[in-house]
Amino acid sequence: MMCEREDGGSAEPPFGEPPLGDRPPGEGQPEDGAAFAALLEDSAEDLYEHAPCGYLSTLLDGTIVKINTTLLDWLGHKRGDLVSRRTFSDLLTVGGRLYHETHFAPLLRMQGEISGIALELKAADGSRLPVLVTSTVKTGGDGQPLLIRTTVFDARDRRAYESELLRARTQAEREREELQRLNAVLQQTLLPPALVKVPGLDVAAHYHIASTDKVGGDFYDLFPLTGGTWGLFLGDVCGKGAAAAAVTSLARYTLRAAAVYDPDPAAVLSNLNTVLNHEYNGEDPRFCTVVFGLVTPAERGGFDITLASGGHPPALLMSADGTARYLPTPGGQLIGVLPDAHIVTTTLHLGAGDTMLLHTDGLTEARAASDSLRQEDRYGDEALLDFARGLAPTTPSGAVAAIRDLLDSFGTGVDDDTAVLAIGVPRPSEEHL
């Protein structure tokens, strides 16, 4: 509520301060009250001139007819330079002037008021003053517009605050990128840089990262053991992030060391179970599911494989004859939480044209159809077996490429990281290609 007359003379106190009589009692002695009232009476003009915000009245064509001292001080102009000589638009920067013409003024004409518009004013010394502007149109008794009244708030602090916010956001984005980079590096250290070459065996692997913000807990490796045999493993540590990565790292190195000590697959997993169980128990249990395989060249050609499973999804065998089946290890228990985890082994012969695929449950737990979390909407073991039947006979690289495409087709439906490792014996004709 501003003064009624635009010439600076005001009949009533502006801003609707209540008369003193309306104030609650006890705010001072009556004499003080009277003195205070006198101060208020006196201050109407002073309040206008030295208010904590700028005031400006313009004609409908924008010509400044009245401006308060506060705003003059902010801008460094003299009253005589502006009143009747300049328009509000003249005070704006080029961009602000454009905005004023195209948006501010039309909206003000249409609505009769416009509030909280961020603009920049040009000061006499050429510096810029970020402000928030609110304008209302004063109309006469006949409803015809007479004047535009404008309040101007100093937004320098606010602008500084916004810049600070922007800077903090940029900083946070940089740090997030750095974290993602570190996660990717950490993830790499949990996987072999390149799979070793095993004579007479084709190998392919893929690691699908579900989230770049958190390190997943899937792992695999293939490495030589003594006597011409090879060890391989693939597993999944429950959970994500740094804590899971620590378990993954421990599991990987324990598996490799245990295999050197005693390559029997069941013994390897028992050793891992003991290590994890000692390290993590009580209210923060950590476990993993893992398949460990011992791969031995067979005299009749191909490889004999012994697989031990600690609660891990079964391996898939896609045979040369075009069939596919799971290699179940029922009763095998997850590794790390039970003092004596039960580990189940199975054996198979991998002949020419056979491919064995190990996977983690990120694949079968993927949401295949919808955003639903219901178990029945997950991809599932049966669907994967059907998929494998469609692939067989195949090669490790062919199977892994097909699984990659399958994962891509799920898009964001893959909640969890997924690792796949496939080994296969090439057919004689393929071997010489």
Added chain:
Amino acid sequence: MTHLAIRTRTTVAGPVLELTGELDHASCSQVRDLLPGLVLHRGQQLVIDLAGVTFCDSSGITALIAARNHTLAAEADIALAAVPHHIRRIFSMVGLDQVFAAHPTARAAEAAWTPPAPRP
């Protein structure tokens, strides 16, 4: 958004936790945070009623294992009630069906409980 509701009640046999909703990485801490405050006497039985659980992942399993570790530390037992088919499948996959006693209902679990023999 995932959501899990937990209702706790007490029977002579021990506390019963009724879980409804999704038991996953977002909600498993609700179960784990509740464990330290759970009153369990020696020989009692903690029953976790899973009838209303629509989804359970590896984090959910971790929460159940944490509950088991907590009861074992109190020299008490743990039993699951009304385990839905999909959770039973996961449990048999990871071999936990051999570790957790399971009953068709919480009432059956309570009925199967025998009070501990007094200490000599």
